Amino acid sequence: MSKRTIVPIGPYHALQEEPEFFKLHVEGETVVHLDIELGYNHRGIEKLSESKDFEETVFLVERICGICSTSHPIACVQAVEDAGDICVPERALFIRSTVGELERIHSHLLWLGLAGHFLGFNTLWMWAWRFREDVLNILELVTGNRNHYGMMKPGGVRRDINDTDIPVIIKLLEGLKDPIAMFRDAVIEDPLVHARTRGIGVLTREKAIAYGALGPTARASGYDIDVRRDHPHAAYGMVDWDVITCGNGDVFDKAVVRILELFESIRIIEQCLNQLKTVTGPVDSDPRFVATGEGIGHYEAPRGEVFHYVRSDGSNRPVRHKVRAPSYMNVPTNRETVLGETIADATIILAAVDPCYCCTERMAVAVDSPGGRRLWGAQDLIRMSCEKTYELMDESGLRGPEPPPCAAAGQTRDSGR
Amino acid sequence: MTYTIDALTKSLNVFHLAGSACNNCDIEILDALTPKYDLERFGITLVGSIRHADVLLLSGIFNRKATVRLKELLVQAPKPYLVIAIGGCPATGLMFRDSYNFEAPPSIPIDAFIPGCPPKPEAIISGVVTVIGALREGAIVPGCLQEPEANPQPAPEAVT
Numbered sequence: 001m002s003k004r005t006i007v008p009i010g011p012y013h014a015l016q017e018e019p020e021f022f023k024l025h026v027e028g029e030t031v032v033h034l035d036i037e038l039g040y041n042h043r044g045i046e047k048l049s050e051s052k053d054f055e056e057t058v059f060l061v062e063r064i065c066g067i068c069s070t071s072h073p074i075a076c077v078q079a080v081e082d083a084g085d086i087c088v089p090e091r092a093l094f095i096r097s098t099v100g101e102l103e104r105i106h107s108h109l110l111w112l113g114l115a116g117h118f119l120g121f122n123t124l125w126m127w128a129w130r131f132r133e134d135v136l137n138i139l140e141l142v143t144g145n146r147n148h149y150g151m152m153k154p155g156g157v158r159r160d161i162n163d164t165d166i167p168v169i170i171k172l173l174e175g176l177k178d179p180i181a182m183f184r185d186a187v188i189e190d191p192l193v194h195a196r197t198r199g200i201g202v203l204t205r206e207k208a209i210a211y212g213a214l215g216p217t218a219r220a221s222g223y224d225i226d227v228r229r230d231h232p233h234a235a236y237g238m239v240d241w242d243v244i245t246c247g248n249g250d251v252f253d254k255a256v257v258r259i260l261e262l263f264e265s266i267r268i269i270e271q272c273l274n275q276l277k278t279v280t281g282p283v284d285s286d287p288r289f290v291a292t293g294e295g296i297g298h299y300e301a302p303r304g305e306v307f308h309y310v311r312s313d314g315s316n317r318p319v320r321h322k323v324r325a326p327s328y329m330n331v332p333t334n335r336e337t338v339l340g341e342t343i344a345d346a347t348i349i350l351a352a353v354d355p356c357y358c359c360t361e362r363m364a365v366a367v368d369s370p371g372g373r374r375l376w377g378a379q380d381l382i383r384m385s386c387e388k389t390y391e392l393m394d395e396s397g398l399r400g401p402e403p404p405p406c407a408a409a410g411q412t413r414d415s416g417r
Numbered sequence: 418m419t420y421t422i423d424a425l426t427k428s429l430n431v432f433h434l435a436g437s438a439c440n441n442c443d444i445e446i447l448d449a450l451t452p453k454y455d456l457e458r459f460g461i462t463l464v465g466s467i468r469h470a471d472v473l474l475l476s477g478i479f480n481r482k483a484t485v486r487l488k489e490l491l492v493q494a495p496k497p498y499l500v501i502a503i504g505g506c507p508a509t510g511l512m513f514r515d516s517y518n519f520e521a522p523p524s525i526p527i528d529a530f531i532p533g534c535p536p537k538p539e540a541i542i543s544g545v546v547t548v549i550g551a552l553r554e555g556a557i558v559p560g561c562l563q564e565p566e567a568n569p570q571p572a573p574e575a576v577t
């Protein structure tokens with residue numbers, strides 16, 4: 001057996017825009033084990049949400065992630081609406097889907113660009129991000145902001161789409177079709193992209209199901225799952241579109257699924273905008289309070305299903321708010337896909353699930369169930385570790401006269417490297 | 418204009434440090450480098466290590482785990498350097514201020530705050546231009562070159 005080495009990637013690495021720490025254990029060139037260390041991005045959003053009222057919560061969950069910044073709000077407002085039996089005007093549903101699909105286009109183009117960058121195909125990066133700007137322009141036209149749209153609220157949306165804007169948006173979307181077709185050809189027909197991505201990082205259908213993979217990661221493995229179709233929400237039950245699946249589960253298929261989804265998104269937006277010409281009425285039912293109850297909300301974010309659970313006790317704020325983001329399920333599949341591949345391929349495989357770590361950060365606390373007392377915090381572990389050292393020192397007679405510097409040990413640094 | 422400032426304000430090499438950000442500020446920073454805004458025309462490039470950088474861009478709040486790394490990075494940064502805080506998060510902590518994982522910012526010499534959530538790439542560019550202009554005119558001195566006493570940072574109250 002050759003020697004095992006650890007290749008650290010992160011936590012602040014030129015390749016990543018978010019802090020996360022991968023430890024690739026390699027033997028020779030082959031990755032044999034993978035450790036992912038998170039926690040740099042944990043902000044305690046679920047807990048913070050309990051201190052905000054239902055309208056503020058939407059702004060808070062919007063800031064979970066800047067790329068899915070309308071998926072979380074849609075799931076959240078749907079959970080609140082479910083909990084409080086709030087009805088939503090039909091026009092608002094079409095606007096929700098429009099914004100959601102625009103977000104999917106910008107997110108997939110962003111991923112495509114980054115994937116190109118990771119492969120050394122920087123032209124693809126620059127082109128993809130150049131056309132992403134056009135999508136952001138549409139979003140700015142529709143919502144008033146490039147990112148963080150602030151569109152959703154329980155009971156509807158905050159901003160209507162003007163009838164005069166609709167032809168402009170349709171024209172801008174029309175202009176996106178050619179570039180997207182170009183990307184499709186650039187990826188599907190480029191021999192270099194084939195060589196780098198075909199048969200690399202394969203996630204089989206069985207493994208995708210076993211890991212509970214979601215979104216394009218699952219669909220590329222032939223696992224046909226999409227909550228837009230399975231639990232129709234917003235306007236997805238009222239428009240005509242297809243779920244894209246592929247069969248091989250390699251990096252190439254993940255790219256193909258995302259690119260073909262761009263066309264579906266454009267189709268959905270065009271239908272929604274056409275419906276908006278005829279469906280009139282308010283865009284907000286302006287609910288005055290949220291009744292006692294609990295509710296769930298799903299939304300198919302660009303990376304997979306976002307799930308929100310909200311429990312209301314009749315006051316103006318949630319008593320419990322639970323978020324499950326798709327990367328939480330997709331990131332562990334890296335263990336299947338990366339192991340056995342070479343280091344040079346590891347980057348693109350890790351990036352192929354389109355991981356989003358700001359969505360994924362969680363904190364776990366072990367609680368003593370009868371007493372509710374917290375067990376095993378960081379300080380407890382350090383104390384246990386210190387105690388073991390002193391025991392060993394005592395046993396071996398190494399312990400000197402000075403008291404152990406245990407208090408200082410707790411202060412120096414958190415777990416980490 | 419001293420020799421140092423003259424050298425510092427030409428062809429900025431930028432290192433981008435995302436604390437516990439929501440990603441959006443980071444993407445807007447990258448956006449400023451892509452064809453529509455194309456900062457590389459002015460010699461501004463992203464570099465992979467703080468040791469090569471003239472400017473440190475901060476984004477996001479800094480939680481307990483990230484703060485340790487921020488302090489470490491500032492020690493490694495070659496002087497003189499500029500620190501520019503992008504977005505509302507590093508300036509005020511926004512709505513994350515009350516989080517159990519929020520760590521009051523360590524007193525670091527921030528030269529400019531670019532507000533917005535997220536600031537548009539235009540705002541980021543304009544902020545950087547303003548800082549460079551002020552440095553050249555001598556209106557400000559890089560925070561890292563000031564004496565610590567001369568630059569009292571009002572330490573925000575620690576949140577427990």
Ligand code: SF4
Nearest residue numbers: 439442504505506534
């Ligand atoms: S300032 Fe806003 S956009 Fe920037 S990291 Fe903070 S929450 Fe995200």
